[in-house]
Amino acid sequence: MDDSIVLTKETRREDVPNWDSLIYISFIVAVEIELGIKFRVADVESFANVGAIVAQIKSMPR
Amino acid sequence: MLFNSYEFIFFFLPLTTAGFFALGSLSRAWSLRWLILASFFFYAWWRPLNVLLIAPSILINYALARMLQRLGRNESRRRASRVVLILGIAFNVAFLGYFKYTNFLGGAINDLFGADLILTEIILPLGISFITFQKIAFLIDVHAGRIEPFTLQEYCLFVLFFPQLIAGPIVHYREMMPQFQSAPCRFDKENIAVGVTLLLFGLFKKVVLADSIAPHVTSIYGQAAAGGSISFFLAWMAAIGFTLQIYFDFSGYSDMALGAARLFGIRLPQNFNSPLQASSIIDFWLRWHMTLTRFLTAYIYNPLVLALTRRRLTRGQPGFAGHRTTLGAFVQLMMFPTLLTMFVSGAWHGAGYLFILWGLLHGVYLTIAHAWRLVAPRFWRDRNDYARFMKPFGLVLTLVAVAVSMVLFRSSTTAAAVDLLKGMIGLNGVALPASVYKTLGPLAAWLDSLGVIRDPGNDWDFIKMTIWIPVLTFIALFCPNTLQVLARYEPALGVKPSPSDAAVAGRKIEWSPSLAWAFAASVIAGIGILSLGGKSEFLYWQF
Numbered sequence: 001m002d003d004s005i006v007l008t009k010e011t012r013r014e015d016v017p018n019w020d021s022l023i024y025i026s027f028i029v030a031v032e033i034e035l036g037i038k039f040r041v042a043d044v045e046s047f048a049n050v051g052a053i054v055a056q057i058k059s060m061p062r
Numbered sequence: 063m064l065f066n067s068y069e070f071i072f073f074f075l076p077l078t079t080a081g082f083f084a085l086g087s088l089s090r091a092w093s094l095r096w097l098i099l100a101s102f103f104f105y106a107w108w109r110p111l112n113v114l115l116i117a118p119s120i121l122i123n124y125a126l127a128r129m130l131q132r133l134g135r136n137e138s139r140r141r142a143s144r145v146v147l148i149l150g151i152a153f154n155v156a157f158l159g160y161f162k163y164t165n166f167l168g169g170a171i172n173d174l175f176g177a178d179l180i181l182t183e184i185i186l187p188l189g190i191s192f193i194t195f196q197k198i199a200f201l202i203d204v205h206a207g208r209i210e211p212f213t214l215q216e217y218c219l220f221v222l223f224f225p226q227l228i229a230g231p232i233v234h235y236r237e238m239m240p241q242f243q244s245a246p247c248r249f250d251k252e253n254i255a256v257g258v259t260l261l262l263f264g265l266f267k268k269v270v271l272a273d274s275i276a277p278h279v280t281s282i283y284g285q286a287a288a289g290g291s292i293s294f295f296l297a298w299m300a301a302i303g304f305t306l307q308i309y310f311d312f313s314g315y316s317d318m319a320l321g322a323a324r325l326f327g328i329r330l331p332q333n334f335n336s337p338l339q340a341s342s343i344i345d346f347w348l349r350w351h352m353t354l355t356r357f358l359t360a361y362i363y364n365p366l367v368l369a370l371t372r373r374r375l376t377r378g379q380p381g382f383a384g385h386r387t388t389l390g391a392f393v394q395l396m397m398f399p400t401l402l403t404m405f406v407s408g409a410w411h412g413a414g415y416l417f418i419l420w421g422l423l424h425g426v427y428l429t430i431a432h433a434w435r436l437v438a439p440r441f442w443r444d445r446n447d448y449a450r451f452m453k454p455f456g457l458v459l460t461l462v463a464v465a466v467s468m469v470l471f472r473s474s475t476t477a478a479a480v481d482l483l484k485g486m487i488g489l490n491g492v493a494l495p496a497s498v499y500k501t502l503g504p505l506a507a508w509l510d511s512l513g514v515i516r517d518p519g520n521d522w523d524f525i526k527m528t529i530w531i532p533v534l535t536f537i538a539l540f541c542p543n544t545l546q547v548l549a550r551y552e553p554a555l556g557v558k559p560s561p562s563d564a565a566v567a568g569r570k571i572e573w574s575p576s577l578a579w580a581f582a583a584s585v586i587a588g589i590g591i592l593s594l595g596g597k598s599e600f601l602y603w604q605f
Contacts, residue, residue, distance in 0.1 A: 023384055033372075045364060
């Protein structure tokens with residue numbers, strides 16, 4: 001783990017060095033498992049930044 | 063109706079445009095209805111019976127999509143919505159499958175089991191592969207709640223809009239409908255000027271550039287299919303020549319599609335971005351037939367990777383982790399989805415072993431490229447150093463890899479493909495046409511000693527391709543493409559001027575509504591139109 005990376009709500013995919021689409025999907029799935037939720041494919045593709053992911057999670061029924 | 067035919071350019075297109083503007087002064091609704099009617103006519107021109115096949119399929123898809131829309135609003139009925147979606151996809155795949163794959167599967171069963179299934183010729187409705195993909199994408203989008211409520215008329219316009227009907231670009235409903243809904247439907251100088259320029263550039267690319275080598279490529283592939291063994295130079299010329307031919311053919315077609323749409327004030331998505339300048343095979347697929355790559359990524363690759371990642375992580379297995387990715391994760395999350403996606407791409411292009419092999423070969427290429435991306439930084443710490451070396455090397459490697467794959471794409475029989483590939487590695491000997499040999503003087507004796515053979519025929523194929531291949535390669539590698547030249551007028555959806563394009567072009571070549579460009583366009587139009595009338599079809603119209 002690289003501790004120098006600090007996520008804020010404004011963090012975008014291009015802000016993280018060596019980020020790619022497959023790491024992104026692993027990250028999203030890790031979030032899903034941690035919180036016991038499931039995103040829709042369309043949402044996964046459209047998240048612009050960390051804030052958008054947080055907003056989506058808050059809007060989801062638990 | 064072919065884009066490169068007299069009836070399209072001098073009859074259908076001017077009349078449709080004029081009618082569109084005339085009705086536009088009454089109401090937008092009538093302009094759009096006129097477009098649907100014209101598109102039906104366009105589709106029916108080649109074989110009127112086709113309309114009877116495509117119309118029911120549109121109605122069934124519309125009904126399914128409406129059903130999905132109703133179910134989608136209700137969270138408790140997700141399961142029912144899923145069932146309808148799966149039925150819809152199955153219907154479309156079966157529809158395509160019947161026309162495209164019945165004979166292939168029958169033949170395969172005959173091959174495998176020595177069965178005697180009788181194969182009858184099934185006539186493929188024009189553009190069915192493109193139309194089917196677009197309809198499937200629409201159903202998935204409706205299911206995902208990405209589509210606003212729509213009418214039958216809007217759906218028909220989306221499916222049938224003639225510039226993109228037969229061979230793409232494959233469009234999304236959500237990028238097209240807002241344009242139709244807000245189109246002024248009035249005569250607009252800029253739209254007409256940009257549209258006509260795109261049409262002329264595209265026509266020129268097809269009838270002058272692609273068709274310059276097409277007969278020679280056809281000649282050599284024909285000889286290979288007839289059992290002739292193709293020698294080293296001619297085999298490479300056929301492979302590279304076809305790669306250039308299909309690039310100018312299909313990107314020329316795509317330019318014409320963009321131009322035709324622009325006459326009505328509609329922008330289609332970009333389909334090509336100088337793909338032969340790609341420095342890796344990954345880069346190539348981001349620049350070649352871009353709307354197909356976009357479709358396959360969004361509707362096959364991404365959902366598959368997401369599902370597989372979920373499965374791995376819930377089982378506690380490691381996911382994708384950049385340079386620390388495990389072999390298991392790479393095989394399951396990268397190699398398998400890539401191969402499967404490219405297999406679908408191959409099968410979509412055509413029912414035949416060679417198309418499937420072509421797709422799988424690209425899947426292998428992409429897998430190797432992705433693996434290389436993961437391990438390369440271990441050998442090259444300095445990124446700039448790596449880029450300096452890899453850019454030219456990667457460009458040549460990509461070009462060769464694509465040319466080899468195109469042998470599978472173009473060959474009519476497996477034997478022809480094998481023969482050409484053997485020729486390319488020198489197994490069929492090295493030969494020069496006898497007439498070329500004669501002009502070499504003292505060099506001839508030296509070539510004899512190297513074992514070069516005199517080929518009694520193929521003079522014209524050899525000479526014409528020796529001239530045209532460098533010319534076309536130069537244009538494909540070093541000239542700005544049509545959309546870069548027109549970038550200031552957003553010729554395709556989202557295509558804007560970029561500072562790096564100017565650097566590629568050396569100095570900026572930019573279209574403007576000026577006398578000089580009008581003259582250049584007229585010359586291109588003149589040459590293009592004089593070259594019309596041949597029976598030369600666009601390569602992608604068969605799919």
